[in-house]
Amino acid sequence: MWPMMVGYLPAAIAFGAVGEVLHIPWEFILGLSLVVYSGALQSAVLGLLSARTPFLMIVVVALGINLRHMLYGPHLESARKDWKWWHRWLLSGLLTDELYALGLQPNTPTTSFTGMGIGLYASWIVGTTMGMVGIHMVPEIWVSSFGVALPALFLGLLIPRLQTRGAFWATAGAAGLAVLERWLKTPVEWTILPILLGATLGFVVSERRRCP
Numbered sequence: 001m002w003p004m005m006v007g008y009l010p011a012a013i014a015f016g017a018v019g020e021v022l023h024i025p026w027e028f029i030l031g032l033s034l035v036v037y038s039g040a041l042q043s044a045v046l047g048l049l050s051a052r053t054p055f056l057m058i059v060v061v062a063l064g065i066n067l068r069h070m071l072y073g074p075h076l077e078s079a080r081k082d083w084k085w086w087h088r089w090l091l092s093g094l095l096t097d098e099l100y101a102l103g104l105q106p107n108t109p110t111t112s113f114t115g116m117g118i119g120l121y122a123s124w125i126v127g128t129t130m131g132m133v134g135i136h137m138v139p140e141i142w143v144s145s146f147g148v149a150l151p152a153l154f155l156g157l158l159i160p161r162l163q164t165r166g167a168f169w170a171t172a173g174a175a176g177l178a179v180l181e182r183w184l185k186t187p188v189e190w191t192i193l194p195i196l197l198g199a200t201l202g203f204v205v206s207e208r209r210r211c212p
Helices: 002-021 026-036 039-050 055-065 069-079 085-092 097-103 110-137 140-161 165-184 188-210
Strands: none
Touching: 002 026, 002 039, 002 110, 026 039, 026 110, 039 055, 055 188, 069 085, 069 097, 085 110, 097 110, 165 188
């Protein structure tokens, strides 16, 4: 469990620091980690807020990014028949990609899964707080370099997941369209289009790989 907890810290620290650099209220930054608890989504929210994106568009993007959890939940429920209903309700709020993979292992006790879920959640909250506080303790010249921190945070979350052909094409398609939109200076509401294109490409390529 400890390696995973330590692995969460850098991303959480970066998120807290970037939020402070963007002058977003600390209550909102910490609230995102407490309630949303999703590195990719929280980072996206920071970027959308800094671009003055309408609230409704932020909600749509949030649903798109976390849509995979609608598949995680039912799959875990069918794979872990030993979990009681209240286990499922409790653990649903702690579910992450890494915890989902652990839950699919039939030899993982419920207590170990719950303990790791709480530990990872605590690690994320602690890391966010460290980032918010620590950014004020570094030299001013370092703070100015945090302009690239948000893209770097996205890349840090993305690169470890590029392990399949579907993930590669999803990333390439979304990134390509996002760059094109940036070049054309399209309205910020069009941000959802690269997400939809990436998800569609990833699904199509993955399904083709499964077909005989």
